[in-house]
Amino acid sequence: MQYRNGQRLPLEGGGALRLSVNPRARRLSIRIDARAGEAVAVAPSERRLTEVVAFARTKSGWIADRLAARVAGSPLEPGAVVSWLGRSVRLEAVGGAGAARLVETPDGPVIRSGGEGEAFSRRVENWFKRAAREFLVARTEVHLSTLGQKPVRVAIVDTRSRWGSCSPHNRSIRYSWRVIMAPPEVADYLAAHEVAHLVHADHSSAYWAVVHRLVGDHRPFRQWLRDHGAALHAVGR
Structure with missing residues (x-):
């Protein structure tokens, strides 16, 4: 399957994986975007997105734990x-x-x-x-x-x-x-x-x-x- 920059994939156990191409990246990496409530898979080029998706799948348990642990929103409202x-x-x-x-x-x-x-x-x-x-x-x-x-x-x-x-x-x-x-x-x-x-x-x-x-x-x-x-x-x- 051919992946593209910005594509979102469903994750096993819930949540989404967003694919991101960063030419300055030196390696494949996964980070958690707590504000968006999703994981981000970063690759140095679009042709390596297949690799980073495979890498993310080996980290599915870690991703699920991090997404579950993210801080809930706290509105700017009277009394806060x-x-x-x-x-x-x-x-x-x-x-x-x-x-x-x-x-x-x-x-x-x-x-x-x-x-x-x-x-x-x-x-x-x-x-x-x-x-x-x-x-x-x-x-x-x-x-x-x-x-x-x-x-x-x-x-x-x-x-x-x-x-x-x-x-x-x-x-x-x-x-x-x-x-x-x-x-x-x-x-x-x-x-x-x-x-x-x-x-x-x-x-x-x-x-x-x-x-x-x-x-x-x-x-x-x-x-x-x-x-x-x-x-x-x-x-x-």
Whole structure:
């Protein structure tokens, strides 16, 4: 059977397997897209999709376990408790259609917003995106200055699984707004991670040396994202 990039196949035991061609991939691999609720089989070329499908079938038990363990969605709705730079923040509805705003109360920070249903959720998400832009732009500028790099364009996006990306050729960096829910040192690590790609586009030892120069031992921050990333991607779903 001939497979194609982007094709979805049913998995034994439920769920779907999405085929993905990435010319930069050095090997066949399987990853879990927790947000989409599916497994992704990655091959370096379309002609090797047959191999990666066969490989995925040998991992069917592991895939089923990982899909079953994925974090359930947590809507942005009144009464929900979310995280902002590692702090717990309660969401609270107010009358009218006003934009979401952060209020410090004796019981801790609260995000109050107008709107109902999807309108409420959208206003809260927009607040998080603004907070992410403010924090990440500031930290990006600090790391650029440390490395003697020129300014870059920064975009705040909502990606399915990646936390950020850097395009050195057009000097642009994209960040997932969701990292603003992580502790500040983790969000700062992400900024350093992407800025370092302006010096080295790969993940070589030289690249990681640049990251270390910016934030010190980066391993705890990477581990935090591995451990808690799925939960952050579930917020608002």
